[in-house]
Amino acid sequence: MSRKGISYEMSLNLGTNFLALLLNILLGLVVVPFYISKIGVDGYGLIALATSFSSYLSIITIAIDAAVGRNFTLAMRKEDHQSSSAIYSSSIIAASVLILGLLPLIGYFLYRIDDFISYQGYTVPEIRWVFLSIITSFILTFIRGLFLVPAFASNKIYIQRIIAILDIVVRTALIFLLLNASVQLGMIGWAFFAASLLSFVVALVWIWRKFPFLKLKAAHYDKSIVQYVASMSFWLIINQIGTLLFINIDIILLNYYYGATATGEFSTVAQWHTLLRAFAGVFVAIFTPVVYKYYADNDFSNLLKFSRYTVVAMGVVLAIPIGIIVGYADIILRLWVGEQFVRFYPLMILLTGHLIFNLSVLPILSINSVYNKVKIPGITSFLCGILNLVLGVLIIRFFDLGIYSVAIASAVLLTLKNLVFSPTYAARILNQSNWFYYPSILRGCALFVWVLLVSWCCRHLQTPGSWAGLFVSAVIIGGCSIPFAWFVTLNKEQRVLIGKIIRRR
Template sequence: MSTKGVSYEMSLNLATNFLALILNIVLGLVVVPFYISRIGVDGYGVIALATSFSSYLSIITIAIDAAVGRNFTLAIRGNDENTANAIYSSSVIAASLLILALTPLLAWFLWDIDKMVSYTGQSTGAMRWVFAAIISSYVLTFLRGLFLVPAFAANKIYIQRIIAIMEIVVRTVLVFVLLNISGDLGWIGIAFLAASVVTFTAALYWIKRQFPFLRLKAASFNKEIVGYMASMSLWLVLNQIGTLLFINIDIILLNHYYGPTMTGEFSTVAQWHTLLRSFAGVFVAIFTPVVYKFYADKDFSNLLKFSKYSVVVMGLVLAIPIGIVVAYSDVILKLWVGSHFVKFYPLMILLTGHLIFNLAVLPILSINSVYNKVKIPGLTSFVCGVFNLVIGIAVIKLFDWGIYSVAIVSAVLLTLKNLVFTPTYAAKTLGQPAWLYYPSIMRGTALFIWVLILSWGARHLVVPGSWFSLFMWAIVIGICSIPFAWFVTLQQEHRSLVLKLIRKYI
């Protein structure tokens, strides 16, 4: 593939990722208040809980996608169509069998849902349907991801994003239409499931058109391939369990110990944590295929440079939005969901402030996967996640911290893990000194602190009273941060690269 082609595809990848991000942000800002107005805080807590439970199914799907993506990419870049076909068929068939094996467990959960979930104002039948529909939606999304692995291998991430955008739009339109007909919680389940069916069909159509040599055949099923990918997936599963015990356990514990109202309040505030993670995901989705490409081409020198560069870029692009959200958390909550939620601004700071560290290291996680060094990270993530669960329960029982209980524990433990283990292990995998990534991490942190200082000064001049005013102040703070970002965050080689890109496109 030509350099021009690679540049074109990366531009499309970035553009569609940003479009998906903007839609997530805009629709997230609009849909959450709409949910609350139509089904109440308790009802929104149920939806957040259902998606949280469903995300635990993703511990398997993400792990399988990562293992399949790595091996399929190596096969495609080696022009080995037979192996690619074997990986493709084996992964889809094995995943389908796994889903069938898990079906009795999911059926048992749905049957006894009234014993496992705290809820008010909803019938047990409605709860079963909502959870069943949203879980089914996640299963279809998982299978869609496997069918779209060739898009990842060909660095056509924009195809995945276009289909994801389609899902967001279809689901949101259906939610607004159906909930305006009736405030029944069950309509939301229909919206989730219908959107997944539409996009699953679209994915199958694209694969058939773009990769005609791929055929899903039982005869291509290879136990050895499944065994190899399963051994890699096992440790990735443990890694994902640990990650979800950090990110999603809060809602489940709050629902169990404090009930649906506090769950809904927490979920509302946590939406900004989710949006910032989505923002970071835009760049991770761009960086990961490049890391795989350098590895497949055995270009280890550029892989090392690119991994350091990606951490700097993450810090650069995250510092301003995270700083604005932290500095204006009370203003955002008041403008977004009303004065009732302003009292939760410390929770918003707690949920988002630590992300400047924990999201900056995301690009280097792909190093563990591409080198197949996933056992130690998997075990570490799992153990830390279990600690988070155990300590979270202990804090709830021993201290009267209410809605802040598990958020405090998660923020502390996740930051320790990603500041101590994650960068040092990746550096070790690359055969580099343990402190390799710390200068890159600190550059982004310095810019974050600078944004907080600017925001503190701006708030002493005026506190925004509208979205427009807040947006304008965010632009002013962003512009005033550019000199700091240019001379402090970026190194000379980074500035040279930026100038080269500017000259190229002007």
């Protein structure tokens, strides 16, 4: 594909990713206070916990998606329809068998659910249904992702995002309608399930119309393909276990040691951490297929330049929102969920501040997958995740810092992993020096410090008392930060590249 074609598709992908992100942010900011007003902090904590348990299934699903996406993309780039069909059918059939194998484990968890979680004010059947529906919703989303692998391989990420937007909008609309009709926790389960089922059907219709040569047939099942994908997926699964022990173990520990209220309080504040990760995911989603294309075309020179550019780009787009959230944490909480949450502003700073390091390096993690160098990152991530679990328990037991305990452990260990190991390992894969990515990382960090300084000055001049005032402050801070980003964060080559893109648009 020409560079013009790549640029055009990246523009479509970026636009739909931003639309999905905007909806996630807006709806997230509205839905969380709505949850709290209807089902209370404890109820919201249970929804967050159910989502967290579902995420543990992603240990397997994300690994399979990555492995299948890599191999399917390489086959598509070679226009090998036979191999594409074999990979497509084999992956979906194998994933379906795997899910069937997990059903007894899921069934046991649901049957003994009152032994695993802490809750109050709800019946066991109601809790069981919420967890069942959200887990089922997650499984449908996973299978939908496998059916949409051709969209990823052809760099049509915007198709995946349009379907995801449909899921978000339908789910949110149903949540508002059902909870207004009846304030029952189980209504939220129906909203998750119905939205996922609808988006799954839409995905099937699109694939069957746009890729008619791809037929899901048992005759296309190839055991050797499954074995190859499984060998790559194994280390990706190990990696995902470590990642989830960083991200999702927090609220499980809090629920176990401190109960549903603490879980709800932490989950509410952590929503901003989640939104920032979603914001970063917008760019990771559009950068990764381009890395795969350069690799498939043996264009290693552009792959090298592009991978370094993605780190700078992530730093530029993340520094301003993270800096504003850190600088105005107390004001955001007051305006968003009320005065009672303002006391948690240090937690909000702790959960979001370190993301300037940990999210900037996300694009280069695709280097590990595209080169199939996933064993060492998998082991490293797993060991760090186990250490995070142990450290979190130790801090809770010996220091009793409440909901801050797990946040401290995760922030420290995740930063050490992504600031020390991830960039140096990717650089070695590309036969570059260990310091290859650090100048790009530091450029984004410098912009982050600048945004904090500007935010501090703006707060001393005027403290916002409304969303409108906060928006004006954010615009001023962003405007003051753009010259710094242009002349300091970006180098000359990157400024020329962006200038060409702007003129072309």
